[in-house]
Amino acid sequence: MASSTYFKLCFITIFFLIHNYGWVSAQLSPKFYSTSCPRALSIIKSVVNSAVLKELRMGASLLRLHFHDCFVNGCDASLLLDNTANFIGEKSAGANINSLRGFEVIDTMKSQLETICPGVVSCADIIAVAARDSVIALGGTTWKVRLGRRDSTTASLSAANSNIPSPALNLTGLISFFSNKGFTAKEMVALSGSHTIGLARCTVFRPRIYKDTDINTAFANSLKLKCPSTGGDSNLSPLDTTSSTVFDSAYYTNLISGKGLLHSDQQLFSGSGGGGSIDAQVRSYSANSASFFKDFGNAMVKMGNLSPLTGTNGQIRTNCRKINSG
Known part of the structure; x- marks a missing residue:
């Protein structure tokens, strides 16, 4: 009887692991290539x-x-x-x-x-x-x-x-979008901090600088010189107007000043008292880059685990641009 109960428990445990996480051996590991390709x-x-x-x-x-x-x-x-x-x-x-x-x-x-x-x-x-x-x-x-x-x-x-x-999403839309991918609102704010580096095209931020009312006026005027109401679609501006080539927390400081480049960026900070925990998180990251770094790293690990192909699923492509033939 004891033996039967033991095997039932083992079966239930294995079923749970397969159903919820895939085979244990198929789980991702930081040391996956330590033997097969150490370099x-x-x-x-x-x-x-x-x-x-x-x-x-x-x-x-x-x-x-x-x-x-x-x-x-x-x-x-x-x-x-x-x-x-x-x-x-x-x-x-x-x-x-x-x-x-x-x-x-x-x-x-x-x-x-x-x-x-x-x-x-x-x-x-x-x-x-x-x-x-x-x-x-x-x-x-x-x-x-x-x-x-x-x-x-x-x-x-x-x-x-x-x-x-979309860069046109409002806060409700952003929270819903990230929630559908399994992320909390807090993780969404942390991942958005990736916009502390990089550039965006005029065609992406034009609606913000000509239509939004929550944008810093001087900031908007400076952007209009690079992004006219018509033409110049591919002209570039930094997502982080302060330090676009340094991964820091200045992105959040810019939001507090109304200097988010994209409509979806500025949605993370209202400054009107209605932003609640989202506004508070932006203020926290602006003042404490270590907090942002920690949360960003954790959220990136989680993102990297979105529906990976493991085990015998998929293939190891020889050329990343095309599937293996044969």
Whole structure:
């Protein structure tokens, strides 16, 4: 009787782990490549550092690739796939086309890794590690990247068009969007801090500088010189007007001053007393960068675990831009 009860408990435990977390052996681990490709992380870091040294903006571009990959059907490198006869890739989505950058840097990492560890390191893991190393290269925080993802064999243009948050979203829409991905409002505010680095195109922030009433007047006027009401769609402005090439908490200080570049950015701070805990969190991060760094790192670990392909699902692409043939 005791033996029967024991085996029933074991079965229930195994079923629970499979149903809720997948096979234990398929879980991501920071040490996934410690034996199969021990130089993997150092190679990725070296390429990131070289790319960022050559162009500081590249750090933000590589971080953005990770966001735009994970938010569309999980962290599976589907974003990197070029168009084929069978599907139009995610690079063609409205939020990505003529906007995403850094694909050649990912290619360089993959090429070097294939030379020393052919068929071992996934493109999905490369994106995840490159994002972390880009933040570090620009003076930001670190976190342990869990590894072991595999690569998708397809992409979804429709999913990319509907699963990347719009810069036009209001606070309610942002909270709902991130909640649907499993994030709390607090984690949403922390992840939004990725906009402390990088640039945005005029076409993305034009509605804010000409229509929003919660924007700093002098800030709006300065932006209108770069972004006229018509034309100049590809002209660029920093998401963080204070320090766009340094990963710090100035993004939140800018919000308090009404200097968020995107409508969705400024939605995180109302300043009218109606913002409640969201306003308080922005003030906290502005005053305490260590708090922001900690929460950002934890939220990035969580984002990196969005529906990864593991075990025998997917494949390890030899070329990140196309699926393996045969």
